[in-house]
Amino acid sequence: MSDEYAISGEYLHLLSEPAWQALRTPVTKALGGAVGEATLLDVGAGTGLGTEVLAAAVPDTDVVAVEPSPVLRAVLLSRMAAQPDLRQRVTVVAADALGADLPARLGAVLAMNMIGHLDPDGRRTFLRRIAERLAPGAPLVLNLQPPAEPTPVPFSVFGTVPVGRHTYEGGGSAEPSGPDTVTWRMRYRVLDADGTVLHEDHADYRWHVTPAEVLLADLAEAGLTGEVGPLDVVRAVRRS
């Protein structure tokens, strides 16, 4: 399987940190009701920014972090292993959302910034797999990401982060590429102190747009009741 994040993997962690500073509070709130006696799961864990929030929200509980990209998994594994508490608790699994061997009972599930990687059938299968295993009252936490329709998104710079004398910059644009997909064209740059572009990378990936009403309907079909909260964080629990 090719690694969709082979190019962006160098930049993703650094450029995702500011977004996760904003997400930490709504995601922690959405994780309320997690069941500490069952395993916690982060699907498409990336470099572990959400895994850390999940582990902090439910202390002393085992966490499984599923991540298909080798380059992101290397960052994830290194970061988890560098923190004594997480080194004990977090098991990193090389698999994707549909192929991963999931624990029988889940105390909370995080799937942030990843649902658009799944096509509609894959999304529904994934939600059913989670719903079957979620403990009563335990939350599945995921999010909506723009665009909600397959419309063009003009180029913009998403963020810049200085490290040493270099500044890392990430930006992108999207074009419709199917009835429910856009293709994001990401641009990553490394700038010198005087603004000279030292390095530029591009990465394209396909994203299945998922409007709120479609996601909520898919959650309902899987037996889950979902609610959209601040920063488009979605919390779903099993219907009782």
Ligand SMILES: C[S@@+](CC[C@H](N)C(=O)[O-])C[C@H]1O[C@@H](n2cnc3c(N)ncnc32)[C@H](O)[C@@H]1O
């Ligand atoms: C934008 S990153 C988000 C990473 C992390 N969840 C975060 O919010 O920082 C999307 C993640 O989804 C993962 N991913 C892509 N396709 C996937 C699939 N089919 N199953 C599980 N994860 C997938 C990618 O490897 C990547 O880690």
